[in-house]
Amino acid sequence: MLSALARAQAAATGVAQPLTTVGHLHAAAAPLVCVPLALAGETLAPLAALVGTDRAAPRLLVVPQPRNRDLRFAFAAALAAEVLPYLDARRGATEDVPADRGRQVRVRYLDAPQVWVPNPGGVEFVRLLGRSLRFRRTDGEHPVPAAVPRLGCWLTFLADRAELPGSALLVAATAALGAHWATGQSAVEDAHLPALLAWIDPPEGRTGAGAAAAAEDPAVTPPAGPATDPAFDRDVLAPLVAAYDRGAPDAPGRLAAALRGQLTPAWDAVWRAYDLLAALPPGATVAARWGQDRDAFTGYAAHLDEGGLPQPRHDSAVAAAARLHRLERAAATYALQRAYDDPLVLADHRLAGEAFRGEVVLADPTRVDDSGRRPVLRPRITVRSADPLHLAPGTALCAPGRPKQRATLVSVEGRDAVLELRGGMGRGRTPEAGSVPEVGEVVTYTTLTDAFAPAPAFPAPEDTPWTHGGPPADPAGGDPRGGAEVPGDPPAGAPPEPVPAG
Amino acid sequence: MTDTVAAALARVRGPAAPVRHNARTIAALTGNPDCRRRAVLDAAGVDKTALAQYVGHPARYGQSPFAIIRGHAFEARVKADGYAALRALVAAKLPGADVAGPAVDLGDGGADNAARYARTRAVLGGDEVALADHPLLRLSVAGQHVYLEPDLVACRVAGRLHVVEVKSFPVLDGRADPAKVAAAAVQAAVYVLGLRELRAAGGADPDAVATDALLVCPRDFGHEPTVAVLDLRRQVAVLRRQLRRLARVADLLADLPADFTVDLGGEGGAPARPPGAVAAALARLAARYTPDCLAACELAYHCRAEAAGSTAALGPAVREELGGVPDVAAVLAYADGAPPADPTQAEAAAVLRRAARLRAEALAGAAVWEC
Ligand code: SF4
Numbered sequence: 125m126l127s128a129l130a131r132a133q134a135a136a137t138g139v140a141q142p143l144t145t146v147g148h149l150h151a152a153a154a155p156l157v158c159v160p161l162a163l164a165g166e167t168l169a170p171l172a173a174l175v176g177t178d179r180a181a182p183r184l185l186v187v188p189q190p191r192n193r194d195l196r197f198a199f200a201a202a203l204a205a206e207v208l209p210y211l212d213a214r215r216g217a218t219e220d221v222p223a224d225r226g227r228q229v230r231v232r233y234l235d236a237p238q239v240w241v242p243n244p245g246g247v248e249f250v251r252l253l254g255r256s257l258r259f260r261r262t263d264g265e266h267p268v269p270a271a272v273p274r275l276g277c278w279l280t281f282l283a284d285r286a287e288l289p290g291s292a293l294l295v296a297a298t299a300a301l302g303a304h305w306a307t308g309q310s311a312v313e314d315a316h317l318p319a320l321l322a323w324i325d326p327p328e329g330r331t332g333a334g335a336a337a338a339a340e341d342p343a344v345t346p347p348a349g350p351a352t353d354p355a356f357d358r359d360v361l362a363p364l365v366a367a368y369d370r371g372a373p374d375a376p377g378r379l380a381a382a383l384r385g386q387l388t389p390a391w392d393a394v395w396r397a398y399d400l401l402a403a404l405p406p407g408a409t410v411a412a413r414w415g416q417d418r419d420a421f422t423g424y425a426a427h428l429d430e431g432g433l434p435q436p437r438h439d440s441a442v443a444a445a446a447r448l449h450r451l452e453r454a455a456a457t458y459a460l461q462r463a464y465d466d467p468l469v470l471a472d473h474r475l476a477g478e479a480f481r482g483e484v485v486l487a488d489p490t491r492v493d494d495s496g497r498r499p500v501l502r503p504r505i506t507v508r509s510a511d512p513l514h515l516a517p518g519t520a521l522c523a524p525g526r527p528k529q530r531a532t533l534v535s536v537e538g539r540d541a542v543l544e545l546r547g548g549m550g551r552g553r554t555p556e557a558g559s560v561p562e563v564g565e566v567v568t569y570t571t572l573t574d575a576f577a578p579a580p581a582f583p584a585p586e587d588t589p590w591t592h593g594g595p596p597a598d599p600a601g602g603d604p605r606g607g608a609e610v611p612g613d614p615p616a617g618a619p620p621e622p623v624p625a626g
Numbered sequence: 627m628t629d630t631v632a633a634a635l636a637r638v639r640g641p642a643a644p645v646r647h648n649a650r651t652i653a654a655l656t657g658n659p660d661c662r663r664r665a666v667l668d669a670a671g672v673d674k675t676a677l678a679q680y681v682g683h684p685a686r687y688g689q690s691p692f693a694i695i696r697g698h699a700f701e702a703r704v705k706a707d708g709y710a711a712l713r714a715l716v717a718a719k720l721p722g723a724d725v726a727g728p729a730v731d732l733g734d735g736g737a738d739n740a741a742r743y744a745r746t747r748a749v750l751g752g753d754e755v756a757l758a759d760h761p762l763l764r765l766s767v768a769g770q771h772v773y774l775e776p777d778l779v780a781c782r783v784a785g786r787l788h789v790v791e792v793k794s795f796p797v798l799d800g801r802a803d804p805a806k807v808a809a810a811a812v813q814a815a816v817y818v819l820g821l822r823e824l825r826a827a828g829g830a831d832p833d834a835v836a837t838d839a840l841l842v843c844p845r846d847f848g849h850e851p852t853v854a855v856l857d858l859r860r861q862v863a864v865l866r867r868q869l870r871r872l873a874r875v876a877d878l879l880a881d882l883p884a885d886f887t888v889d890l891g892g893e894g895g896a897p898a899r900p901p902g903a904v905a906a907a908l909a910r911l912a913a914r915y916t917p918d919c920l921a922a923c924e925l926a927y928h929c930r931a932e933a934a935g936s937t938a939a940l941g942p943a944v945r946e947e948l949g950g951v952p953d954v955a956a957v958l959a960y961a962d963g964a965p966p967a968d969p970t971q972a973e974a975a976a977v978l979r980r981a982a983r984l985r986a987e988a989l990a991g992a993a994v995w996e997c
Contacts, residue, residue, distance in 0.1 A: 126985050128948050129948065129957070129961060130985070132937065132954045133958065133961075142989070163692050164693040164696075311943075312941065340686075341686075354688040361692075362691050438799060467987075475977075475981050475984055
């Protein structure tokens with residue numbers, strides 16, 4: 125609702141409006157940007173890409189005849205030569221992280237890769253390219269260099285990870301911008317990176333609306349891929365590919381120049397998107413989510429080091445269910461963390477009646493409940509709020525500033541809500557100083573919580589019931605690992621990382 | 627079709643020849659069934675591409691020649707050698723299917739619509755032919771008969787006609803892009819209805835047209851075809867309901883002045899009517915713009931420009947979240963605390979005011995985040 129209002133405000137003022145007060149995405153110090161183009165009509169025929177970590181010096185890769193498989197694999201090898209060294213360079217220093225309630229230590233890299241593509245189509249390109257490369261063989265009839273299937277595994281890892289809400293290993297610029305700003309156009313139009321940027325960061329002396337209209341003309345601003353402009357295909361690309369097929373000596377150079385011309389605006393646009401997001405002050409839990417990304421990266425790197433097999437073609441029924449559970453939990457955690465980190469996101473929950481804010485007017489911090497077998501500390505506070513209070517007594521609540529403390533709504537009378545608190549007060553008979561809100565303090569409580577239902581006990585893949593297809597027989601064309609979990613992801617039952625107080 | 631309606635539609639269009647429909651345009655028509663502008667223009671067979679260009683908002687979609695070539699190459703492969711690959715796929719998918727009978731291509735020749743339609747009806751009404759390629763179909767849309775030139779093969783299996791659609795998007799690891807499959811299913815449903823009307827018009831049993839269509843696509847990254855069965859029962863029912871709901875063109879025409887036309891004027895191809903006058907004529911046909919029009923209708927950029935300042939231009943979901951208030955200006959006025967002009971918007975106005983307050987408070991207080 126607040127984002128809808130922000131869109132209306134943007135439409136009226138001509139410039140995009142913020143949807144957040146902080147950044148919710150980790151912006152890596154050294155991102156790799158990749159802007160791919162694919163040939164229209166094919167399942168996956170890479171045509172060109174600009175790729176690199178230096179915005180002033182992108183590497184241009186071109187497939188002069190995209191239907192030629194040798195040229196396609198040459199493209200893959202050249203891309204591997206850019207991407208794999210970048211990934212390896214993230215594997216420097218490590219840190220120890222306590223695991224299993226402090227009984228063990230896990231090691232993870234201090235850094236992780238962050239690959240930026242222009243849009244969800246770019247993510248799909250990464251997924252398809254990963255799928256087409258990871259099963260390639262280094263021996264046999266059409267051998268490829270070992271770097272090619274390795275790149276396929278890594279691209280698949282990145283694309284899988286991109287499905288996880290809150291992950292920042294593979295970033296689609298349009299999605300990242302759209303989560304932080306509202307434009308005065310529709311979501312359909314926001315899918316076009318140049319137009320989206322025009323609203324958020326219009327050139328000097330123009331409104332976002334005017335700049336966006338200009339950015340929509342493919343003759344002026346080429347689309348940000350992977351699909352090309354059909355008119356470019358017809359008027360420029362098709363004749364040049366034909367010239368290349370005829371062996372015209374200047375064809376490769378002219379093709380490269382034409383494709384560079386199509387790609388460069390998107391290359392610049394992705395870097396501008398990165399700059400805009402990197403300039404936002406990060407939310408409090410951004411670092412924790414990046415930590416999970418580093419965990420996943422560390423785990424997958426180790427998997428490949430040990431000669432691990434490529435990801436299977438299909439998830440088995442069990443792996444698919446576990447994965448779905450993981451994605452749902454990640455989505456819930458991410459929603460909660462954003463609300464806790466950002467009053468503007470929280471405001472949306474207040475508007476929806478899922479949160480309220482008010483002043484503490486009464487507090488009984490030393491209240492003891494002795495109705496049970498042993499007396500327990502259960503302070504009560506009364507919060508006076510201007511927000512409508514439509515929550516039912518008994519509702520569980522949390523306060524962003526006190527993530528370890530649970531509150532239960534006892535009663536509502538007019539504008540006053542009485543809450544009973546438990547936890548997060550230290551071990552003594554009286555609460556630690558500051559752990560119970562004091563009279564006069566302004567507090568916010570929400571129904572969002574990170575207390576999730578535990579993961580159902582999924583059977584091991586070999587115990588899959590027949591109703592779900594039975595044990596996976598040969599899911600990946602000879603991959604005995606079957607539908608095992610993607611290494612690097614936390615196991616299905618692991619609790620999410622705690623929200624840091626702040 | 628009564629003569630007066632036909633004459634009125636011809637006048638709306640002007641002297642240009644009517645453009646043909648295909649399943650995509652019919653599917654799009656049902657995608658925005660409340661748009662009167664589109665209903666009238668499509669029923670009249672107006673060239674919307676030329677119209678949009680003329681009023682200064684050309685449509686921006688086209689197909690890449692690479693996609694067209696690939697599509698044709700795949701289709702040719704499936705149909706090569708007397709439809710050998712297609713016959714094998716059908717036989718494998720529909721057990722017991724005998725598709726060894728003769729195949730005819732109804733697409734050839736410069737015959738006019740009526741003649742081609744009659745021939746299609748004769749072939750598909752009988753039962754000698756196993757495969758009929760490029761049939762010409764006819765469908766009643768908004769009270770009008772429109773001819774369809776579908777890209778389809780009608781295949782007779784065990785006395786029933788099945789629609790076979792050849793598409794060039796891939797099925798990768800057993801999965802295809804759901805949006806593309808959905809679009810193909812809607813198109814196939816249009817064909818099913820067209821085939822049923824054709825059977826009924828010839829006095830044959832319309833229910834002999836199966837709601838199971840076959841979708842032929844390339845498999846994985848290569849060019850080998852694979853086939854899937856699409857159950858179209860739901861799509862056919864929805865489509866039939868939507869077509870019934872389309873306001874009858876006669877009623878729409880009745881609301882227009884007797885000399886209404888979107889003809890570009892002039893003789894021999896050089897339009898003479900001022901574009902502003904054409905746009906003004908268009909404005910008499912009530913549009914119902916949504917951002918989905920951008921991918922579905924040639925007039926979208928014109929309608930979008932017309933819809934500037936409306937919440938509809940921001941998308942149906944946004945409009946709904948804003949309480950259905952139609953203008954952006956009114957939304958912001960309510961957010962500022964202005965009293966609602968329309969009492970039915972009182973609740974929306976109150977929510978907007980509160981939303982604006984919460985938003986302003988959060989943006990102002992961002993720096994001081996207290997517990
Ligand atoms: S673009 Fe205009 S004419 Fe076409 S369907 Fe949308 S509103 Fe109707």
